[in-house]
Amino acid sequence: MMNAVTPFSTPIRLLSVAAEMFPFVKTGGLGDVVGSLPHALAPYGVEVTTLLPGYPAVMAALSARTQVMRQPALLGHEATLWSAHVAGLDLLVLDVPALFNRAGNPYLGPEGQDWPDNGLRFAVLARMAADIAQGRTPHPRPDLVQAHDWQAGLTAAYLHYDQQAAERGGQPVAARVPVIQTIHNLAFQGRFPARCVAEFGLPPEAFSVEGCECYGAISFLKAGLYHADRITTVSPSYAQEIQTPEGGMGLDGLLRHRSDQLEGILNGISTETWNPASDPAVHFPYMVGDTVGRAPNKRDLQAEFGLWADPDAFVVGVVSRLTAQKGIDLLADVTPRLLAGNTQLIVVGEGDREIERRLAALQRQFPGRFACHLGYSESLGHRLPSAVDALLIPSRFEPCGLTQLGALRYGAVPVAARVGGLADTIVNANPAAIAQGAATGFLFTPVDGETLLATVARARQLYRRNRRMWRQLQLTGAAYDVSWNDKAAHYVRLFAEMLGMDAGGRADSNVISLPSGRHGLREGRRRRIARRPPRLSRALAAPH
Numbered sequence: 001m002m003n004a005v006t007p008f009s010t011p012i013r014l015l016s017v018a019a020e021m022f023p024f025v026k027t028g029g030l031g032d033v034v035g036s037l038p039h040a041l042a043p044y045g046v047e048v049t050t051l052l053p054g055y056p057a058v059m060a061a062l063s064a065r066t067q068v069m070r071q072p073a074l075l076g077h078e079a080t081l082w083s084a085h086v087a088g089l090d091l092l093v094l095d096v097p098a099l100f101n102r103a104g105n106p107y108l109g110p111e112g113q114d115w116p117d118n119g120l121r122f123a124v125l126a127r128m129a130a131d132i133a134q135g136r137t138p139h140p141r142p143d144l145v146q147a148h149d150w151q152a153g154l155t156a157a158y159l160h161y162d163q164q165a166a167e168r169g170g171q172p173v174a175a176r177v178p179v180i181q182t183i184h185n186l187a188f189q190g191r192f193p194a195r196c197v198a199e200f201g202l203p204p205e206a207f208s209v210e211g212c213e214c215y216g217a218i219s220f221l222k223a224g225l226y227h228a229d230r231i232t233t234v235s236p237s238y239a240q241e242i243q244t245p246e247g248g249m250g251l252d253g254l255l256r257h258r259s260d261q262l263e264g265i266l267n268g269i270s271t272e273t274w275n276p277a278s279d280p281a282v283h284f285p286y287m288v289g290d291t292v293g294r295a296p297n298k299r300d301l302q303a304e305f306g307l308w309a310d311p312d313a314f315v316v317g318v319v320s321r322l323t324a325q326k327g328i329d330l331l332a333d334v335t336p337r338l339l340a341g342n343t344q345l346i347v348v349g350e351g352d353r354e355i356e357r358r359l360a361a362l363q364r365q366f367p368g369r370f371a372c373h374l375g376y377s378e379s380l381g382h383r384l385p386s387a388v389d390a391l392l393i394p395s396r397f398e399p400c401g402l403t404q405l406g407a408l409r410y411g412a413v414p415v416a417a418r419v420g421g422l423a424d425t426i427v428n429a430n431p432a433a434i435a436q437g438a439a440t441g442f443l444f445t446p447v448d449g450e451t452l453l454a455t456v457a458r459a460r461q462l463y464r465r466n467r468r469m470w471r472q473l474q475l476t477g478a479a480y481d482v483s484w485n486d487k488a489a490h491y492v493r494l495f496a497e498m499l500g501m502d503a504g505g506r507a508d509s510n511v512i513s514l515p516s517g518r519h520g521l522r523e524g525r526r527r528r529i530a531r532r533p534p535r536l537s538r539a540l541a542a543p544h
């Protein structure tokens with residue numbers, strides 16, 4: 001598809017800072033986005049280097065690596081920074097064995113509890129990001145930093161306080177590299193006790209409402225939202241929702257205060273990876289939009305999960321973290337009734353132990369009709385949407401959501417809560433949208449068990465009574481652009497704007513022209529940096 005955004009003629013360097021990245025380490029959509037966005041930005045002349053913690057899985061992936069520097073005491077711990085090029089991705093890996101050389105999940109210990117030193121673990125990551133951004137390491141200084149979620153939230157704060165310290169010390173003050181704080185999920189804010197300020201290497205004044213303090217604690221995400229030059233989140237609707245008391249998780253005041261610097265840019269997925277004709281997880285390959293070619297996959301999946309081999313069963317799938325955010329507790333409440341009308345349900349997920357227990361009990365109660373895989377399986381995450389009739393996503397909130405994108409592309413009709421990115425990427429099958437051939441799925445609100453049930457029934461009814469129309473939903477969904485194309489262009493417009501390279505274009509305009517040469521870029525950066533962080537004692541005064 002032709003894109004109207006001109007690539008940067010001299011590459012710009014983006015440092016992306018994140019706690020996970022597919023294919024090295026992933027617990028959810030954050031990893032997918034951090035792993036696929038660099039490929040999507042490359043054609044625009046954006047060179048992305050990603051700074052990751054050196055977990056065992058990441059260290060093991062570095063077949064060839066170069067030592068960038070050693071730091072004997074990075075916030076008190078011996079650290080080595082490695083650079084590597086793996087799977088087409090440029091990495092900087094922060095190897096701090098005392099903090100990252102642990103088995104299992106990046107955030108959780110063996111009992112499923114947060115690692116008690118998570119504050120320090122991710123403070124170290126942001127501290128290194130700020131050092132790189134200031135040219136304090138041999139790695140070339142980036143032009144821009146994108147800090148993902150709370151784990152990278154202190155990056156902008158360190159840059160701010162370092163600059164203040166330099167100013168006070170009468171040292172020459174370099175222009176500050178602009179930072180984008182990206183929110184993938186506002187529910188996780190990285191809150192740590194006030195006494196950790198010194199341990200994190202922050203000055204005492206950082207513990208203030210105009211800094212890193214948030215309701216009596218240090219909040220990494222709040223620090224990022226306060227100090228970053230721009231804030232993005234992963235869908236336009238979520239960008240609105242988080243500015244309301246209902247969706248703002250206590251930070252809506254700050255987000256409203258910064259609404260001029262906040263925007264929603266939808267996620268995409270890799271259409272190379274998500275291709276049912278070549279996806280190794282899809283047992284019977286078919287072309288995108290081939291609704292008939294999916295049939296053997298449905299039969300095969302029913303067999304794999306021990307469900308009744310009935311081609312007429314309405315098979316609904318779920319691939320999800322099993323948490324309250326995802327509304328899986330609501331689903332468990334209504335599952336016995338949902339299985340009416342020859343419906344089968346398959347859940348693939350892991351998470352909340354109580355929800356897992358309930359799903360396991362349902363599987364015993366409804367053999368042949370309900371089955372679950374309690375665990376993480378990348379392969380099932382792809383196979384399910386190639387086989388089920390509908391993919392159910394009953395999230396209470398959803399910043400963007402990626403599973404509906406895979407479902408649309410693979411011909412599984414999404415049945416989803418009308419929230420966040422789900423509302424932005426699915427066109428509800430109301431009579432008008434169906435008549436216009438625009439509908440791609442079913443959206444419901446309010447997000448409760450009864451409405452979920454009624455909406456699955458509505459979908460099932462269309463599937464049973466009007467298969468031609470059902471196919472039309474699948475076809476329209478398959479034609480919807482789930483790729484990164486337009487979304488990467490949107491990021492590029494934002495970068496250009498931040499670097500002062502915007503020749504009159506705005507993030508919502510179609511065409512911008514970008515001047516060539518690094519000189520213009522650095523000038524632009526200097527202009528931008530002059531801005532001071534906002535004062536917002538008033539905006540934060542009222543908690544909710």
Ligand code: ADP
Nearest residue numbers: 028029320321349375376377378381401402403
């Ligand atoms: P979130 O990041 O909130 O968990 P997303 O929909 O953005 O939700 O992304 C979740 C990603 O993780 C998707 O790629 C989905 O397929 C995958 N996923 C979630 N749970 C599992 C699981 N148990 N097995 C395999 N893939 C999973």
Ligand code: GLC
Nearest residue numbers: 029030184234398399400401
């Ligand atoms: C978060 C959100 C999800 C989003 C993902 C990637 O985990 O919960 O909605 O798709 O990040 O941005």
